[in-house]
Amino acid sequence: MFQADKWWRGAAIYQVYVRSFADADGDGVGDLAGVRSQLPYLAELGIDALWFNPWYASPMADGGYDVADYRAIHPTFGTLAEAERLIAEALEHGIRTVVDIVPNHVSDQHRWFQEALAARPGSPERERFWFREGRGEHGERPPNNWTSQFGGSAWTRVPDGQWYLHRFAPGQPDLNWQHPEVRKEHEEVLRFWFDRGAAGVRIDSAAELVKDPELPDLVESTEPHPYLDRDEIHDVYRSWRKLADSYAQPRALIGEVWLADPGRFARYLRPDELHTAFNFGFLTCPWNAERLRDVIATTLAVHAPVGAPATWVLANHDITRTVTRYGRADTGFDFAAKAHGIPTDLGLGTRRARAAALLSLALPGSVYLYQGEELALPEIEDLPAEVIEDPMFHRTGGSDPGRDGCRVPLPWRGDTAPFGFSPVPVTTWLPQPADWGTLTVELQQRDPQSMLNLYRAALRLRRSEPALGDGQLAWLPSGSQALAFARSPRFACVVNLGTSPVCLPAHDRVLLSSGKLFDGRLPPDTAVWLRLA
Structure with a gap:
């Protein structure tokens, strides 16, 4: 594999x-x-x-x-x-x-950031992060318009008036990767x-x-x-x-x-x-x-x-x-x-x-x-x-x-x-x-x-089946509502995403299915692994 x-x-x-x-x-x-x-x-x-x-x-x-x-x-x-x-x-x-x-980023409790807060603006300790002066007459606005992934501004102001960048939460100051x-x-x-x-x-x-x-x-x-x-x-x-x-x-x-x-x-x-x-x-x-x-x-x-x-x-x-x-x-x-x-x-x-x-x-x-x-x-x-x-x-x-x-x-x-x-x-x-x-x-x-037992069976087969894991895929005919592909001349997976049963390709046996088959056909919202003929 x-x-x-x-x-x-x-x-x-x-x-x-x-x-x-x-x-x-x-x-x-x-x-x-x-x-x-x-x-x-x-x-x-x-x-x-x-x-x-x-x-x-x-x-x-x-x-x-x-x-x-x-x-x-x-x-x-x-x-x-x-x-x-x-x-x-x-x-x-x-x-x-x-x-x-x-x-x-790191935590605002990380040693580096605590050293940065204790140091003055423009200090070497702050250069590991993104500290900047704010915009506006008194620096009261964030340095730019970037937003946090978690909502709100990506900037938080510290007591000395500078702002630091955090693309996530304020407790996650961004690191300066130029440093x-x-x-x-x-x-x-x-x-x-x-x-x-x-x-x-x-x-x-x-x-x-x-x-x-x-x-x-x-x-x-x-x-x-x-x-x-x-x-x-x-x-x-x-x-x-x-x-x-x-x-x-x-x-x-x-x-x-x-x-x-x-x-x-x-x-x-x-x-x-x-x-x-x-x-x-x-x-x-x-x-x-x-x-x-x-x-x-x-x-x-x-x-x-x-x-x-x-x-x-x-x-x-x-x-x-x-x-x-x-x-x-x-x-x-x-x-x-x-x-x-x-x-x-x-x-x-x-x-x-x-x-x-x-x-x-x-x-x-x-x-x-x-x-x-x-x-x-x-x-x-x-x-x-x-x-x-x-x-x-x-x-x-x-x-x-x-x-x-x-x-x-x-x-x-x-x-x-x-x-x-x-x-x-x-x-x-x-x-x-x-x-x-x-x-x-x-x-x-x-x-x-x-x-649980479906996953156990699938993972057990995945380990024992040489075609699975790394390798190639070849699409098989399946119609517009299903997916069918082969991983080797003898192994195929078919998934029915439609609303009616679909026919399966010629096969010797069913290795594993996610649900019961219907008259040998694959029902909607069901997948099957086959040993091909």
């Missing part, structure tokens, strides 16, 4: 949001000991690697993406020694570890985790690091963009690639690259830069045969010239959960239009999510699975305002519902909260719905038709 030294080309990677995976110490918050206790579960699921959202020391202004110290673990999660044990123990189960790196100390520090952080056994890094907001030093106003259609996808950023990743390739077992660089232009996206995947990047076109695509066929074909065409493998992902910690999204009239995803309370049919959404699981696991390249997707967990859209922590919610006055609805702690066993997430009855950091007893790991393990 893939070479050991190029494991990322065809791996199945499971995303762990530590706060919500498993709690070992009974405080209602997930921790590294909880993850270690569930390594047998993850091994049985059949994944090849774990990607951990930030587990570092942090004030948690943005779920840990405000890093105060990259060389320390958040005390709620455990210790550095425990992280090292987790990496080693996971490897004993055949599971690699990918850690999250957040190079665009040599910033580049040196991040290379040392990479070495720190690579030396501790991390097999790769996922790079947050990978296209946003470099800014135009003039910090001009953002004007529509301005080229080059003042803070997104600037040409200078590729020097950073070429340097990182040399570092990653210097290890006997090369480490993987995985980019979070949100770009509309496929050609610009592909530049990050040139042979001397990142190994892979997330495929957001597929992630946000609606449940529509024509649209999915187009995004799959475009993805493969964009990756081919640079020799990089595609990635496929249905959900993550920022996106409305799949069974909820696919049960709506509009099955796509757009941050600008995200809202709660939109009617959803969870039965329909689950059927589609089951089919989408087989689709994504059959496509060429690597695949990412967000924790809880294997349990068909829905988005929780009625969280009380007082428990929501996401700055997207608070910075917009609640007009953006935020992302905490897909971050609710997992249900492991039992009939009442915390459903085995914690070892004792406790209020979890986000409340679990009372009806989640029907979705627990314990219950789904006993049900041959459960989502």
Whole structure:
């Protein structure tokens, strides 16, 4: 399926949001000991690697993406020694570890930013960030018109009158990547985790690091963009690639690259830069045969010239959960239009999510699975305002519902909260719905038709089937409402996205299906893997 030294080309990677995976110490918050206790579960699921959202020391202004110290673990999660044990123990189960790196910004509690606040305007300490005088007679207006990803201005004023840039929350000041100390520090952080056994890094907001030093106003259609996808950023990743390739077992660089232009996206995947990047076109695509066929074909065409493998992902910690999204009239995803309370049919959404699981696991390249997707967990859209922590919610006055609805702690066993997430009855950091007893790991393990057992069977087949993972795809005739493709002369995947059953190509047997077939035909919102005749 893939070479050991190029494991990322065809791996199945499971995303762990530590706060919500498993709690070992009974405080209602997930921790590294909880993850270690569930390594047998993850091994049985059949994944090849774990990607951990930030587990570092942090004030948690943005779920840990405000890093105060990259060389320390958040005390709620455990210790550095425990992280090292987790990496080693996971490897004993055949599971690699990918850690999250957040190079665009740090926490306002980071030592560098505290030194900058204590120093005077124009000091060397402030040059690591973007401090500027304000506009207006008394500098009372922000230096430019840039906005925060979380709503409001991207600038916050400090007591001495200067302003600092934060493209995300005020607690996440942006770093100045023109500064040599910033580049040196991040290379040392990479070495720190690579030396501790991390097999790769996922790079947050990978296209946003470099800014135009003039910090001009953002004007529509301005080229080059003042803070997104600037040409200078590729020097950073070429340097990182040399570092990653210097290890006997090369480490993987995985980019979070949100770009509309496929050609610009592909530049990050040139042979001397990142190994892979997330495929957001597929992630946000609606449940529509024509649209999915187009995004799959475009993805493969964009990756081919640079020799990089595609990635496929249905959900993550920022996106409305799949069974909820696919049960709506509009099955796509757009941050600008995200809202709660939109009617959803969870039965329909689950059927589609089951089919989408087989689709994504059959496509060429690597695949990412967000924790809880294997349990068909829905988005929780009625969280009380007082428990929501996401700055997207608070910075917009609640007009953006935020992302905490897909971050609710997992249900492991039992009939009442915390459903085995914690070892004792406790209020979890986000409340679990009372009806989640029907979705627990314990219950789904006993049900041959459960989502969990579908994922286990698919991942087991994916490992044993030589055609799956990295490789090629050939489209098969399917009509306008279905997708059909072969990964080898003997293996095919067919997905019915229409409203009536479709005929299957000639085959010797059905390897796996997401639902029951109808008179040998594939029903709507169902997928099947076939051994071709």
